[in-house]
Amino acid sequence: MANKNRLLKEAKVAEIKEKLEKAQSVILTQYQGLTVEEDTELRKALREAGVEYKVYKNKLVTLAAKELGYDGIVEYLEGPVSVSFGYEDPTAPARIVNDFAKTHKKFELKAGIVQGEIFDGEKVKQLASIPPKEVLIAKLLGSFKAPLSNLVYLLNAVKEKQEQSAE
Known part of the structure; x- marks a missing residue:
């Protein structure tokens, strides 16, 4: 036993x-x-x-x-x-x-x-x-996205300005 x-x-x-x-x-x-x-x-x-x-x-x-x-x-x-x-x-x-x-x-x-x-x-x-791992990943991706969005906005503004000056 x-x-x-x-x-x-x-x-x-x-x-x-x-x-x-x-x-x-x-x-x-x-x-x-x-x-x-x-x-x-x-x-x-x-x-x-x-x-x-x-x-x-x-x-x-x-x-x-x-x-x-x-x-x-x-x-x-x-x-x-x-x-x-x-x-x-x-x-x-x-x-x-x-x-x-x-x-x-x-x-x-x-x-x-x-x-x-x-x-x-x-x-x-x-x-x-x-915070949970998913929240941390979302914050990280958000911090990557913000500079890219600004870059796209800037490039778009340059393109529009060039188009206006070409007209």
Whole structure:
């Protein structure tokens, strides 16, 4: 019986370790005091953004984190802790849980791992202020478009002036 439990725990640690390696960002939150409806609301928002939300035993997360060299995250694994894994957009989990925490005072950002770097709760809040990748790309394309539009306008004005002087 004890051997079976050990195998189950080792499998769970391997699962957590795999998720930690694969994720671009991992956000730890304290969820104690949320109602079922609030938890469902949070899970839905995270799922829609492609973020995986799990609750694991802190001891298992600690073992997986230590195996990957994330010893600094262990101090945040106290009490009931949930884990959000962001695989595509590294800012998505931070943004969603931060917005949720603003309206749910019992929900608290504890820490995170973003592209291998450990962040405390305040740094996670700063990360949450970064717009989504799509918005950043749109802004970048807009900044490329403005000078090109001005150039086209200028060339068109020169062409019209030359046509007027030719008449």
